[in-house]
Amino acid sequence: QVQLQESGPGLVKPSETLSLTCTVSGGSISSYYWSWIWQPPGKGLEWIGYIYSGSTSYNPSLKSRVTISLDTSKNQFSLRLNSVTAADTAMFYCARLLRGGNTGYWFDPWGQGALVTVSS
Amino acid sequence: YELTQPPSVSVSPGQTASITCSGDKLGHKYVCWYQQKPGQSPVVVIYQDSKRPSGIPERFSGSNSGNTATLTISGTQAMDEADYYCQAWDSSTVVFGGGTKLSVL
Numbered sequence: 001q002v003q004l005q006e007s008g009p010g011l012v013k014p015s016e017t018l019s020l021t022c023t024v025s026g027g028s029i030s031s032y033y034w035s036w037i038w039q040p041p042g043k044g045l046e047w048i049g050y051i052y053s054g055s056t057s058y059n060p061s062l063k064s065r066v067t068i069s070l071d072t073s074k075n076q077f078s079l080r081l082n083s084v085t086a087a088d089t090a091m092f093y094c095a096r097l098l099r100g101g102n103t104g105y106w107f108d109p110w111g112q113g114a115l116v117t118v119s120s
Numbered sequence: 121y122e123l124t125q126p127p128s129v130s131v132s133p134g135q136t137a138s139i140t141c142s143g144d145k146l147g148h149k150y151v152c153w154y155q156q157k158p159g160q161s162p163v164v165v166i167y168q169d170s171k172r173p174s175g176i177p178e179r180f181s182g183s184n185s186g187n188t189a190t191l192t193i194s195g196t197q198a199m200d201e202a203d204y205y206c207q208a209w210d211s212s213t214v215v216f217g218g219g220t221k222l223s224v225l
Contacts, residue, residue, distance in 0.1 A: 035214070045154075045162065045205050047214035057212050093161060097214070104150035105209040106167040113161055 002027040004094050004111035012088075012118050018081040020114055022094030029070065033097035034077045035107065036068060038090040050097050051077055084118045091115050121210035123217035130223045137193040139220045141206030144187060149208045151189040153182060156219075157202045165204075166191060198224050 008020035022034070035050035049058035051068045058066050067080040081088060092114050095107035124142045131137035141151060151169055154162035164173055166182035169189065179194045189208075193200055201224045206217040 037216075044203075044219040045156075045207075045216045047216060050214070059213065098167075100168050101150060103148075103209045104152075104168040105214065106152035106164050106207065107154070107162070108164045108167075108173065110161040110163070 002096060002109060004096065004109060006092060006094050006111045006114035008114060008116070010115060010117060012084055012116060013120050014085055014118055015083060018079070018084050018088065018116055018118070020079045020092055020094075020116070022077050022079075022111060024075045024077075024096075029072055029075045029077065033099065033105070034068075034070070035095050035097045036079045037093045037095060037107070037110075039093070039113075040087075040090045048079065048081075048092075086118050089116065089118045121208070121213075121215050123206055123208060123215055125204075125206060125217040125220045127218070128221045128223065130225050131193075131196045133198060133224055134195055137196045137200070137222055137224075139191045139193075139204050139206075139222065141189040141191070141217045142187055143189075143208065143215075146187050146189055146208065147185045149184075149210065151182070151184050152207050153180075153191045154205045154207065155200075155202045156205065162205065193222075196222075196224055200224060 003025045005023045012018045033050050033052040036048040049068050070077045095110040153166040155165045156162040165180045169184040170182045181192045205219045
């Protein structure tokens with residue numbers, strides 16, 4: 001079965017760029033949507049964006065700072081969030097976005113999450 | 121697009137818990153539900169309004185009509201205590217509800 005694992009620095013300085021990678025095992029990264037979701041401490045889930053065959057869609061609130069990319073040769077996809085502040089401290093999850101019908105989209109499976117703290 | 125959930129719901133063990141998710145003409149969209157226990161990643165319990173993934177107990181069910189989707193847990197067990205999030209798709213973007221903390225008292 002497909003499994004996802006996030007990796008990247010756990011600590012990022014303010015104004016710098018946060019970079020995370022999600023490695024997909026147990027299946028091909030091709031022909032699926034792949035997404036990033038974050039969850040600030042004690043708060044709810046918020047969608048960051050997704051990538052599908054090179055096309056991307058981002059949360060309008062983050063669009064100016066986010067880039068999601070795909071590396072099919074490594075079966076990985078990545079997140080870059082620039083100009084971070086303390087408000088970007090969160091658990092970051094990667095997930096596969098499955099599709100059924102025109103509006104039937106759901107995340108399954110999820111990675112275990114990566115906690116990133118923004119602090120000097 | 122916004123999805124609104126009650127912050128908290130309480131239920132006695134063995135009783136039925138209902139968690140709502142409201143949005144404009146939500147019944148025209150598919151809704152899914154996630155369960156998140158402390159320290160764990162979310163898990164989908166309902167997708168496409170009412171479908172249960174394999175491994176999810178039959179006591180979890182879902183419905184969606186008008187402006188409201190509902191997650192129903194029949195015969196609630198202590199292990200069902202968790203945060204629950206609804207999620208929908210709107211204009212090529214993903215939207216989550218704010219989450220509901222289910223307490224089994």
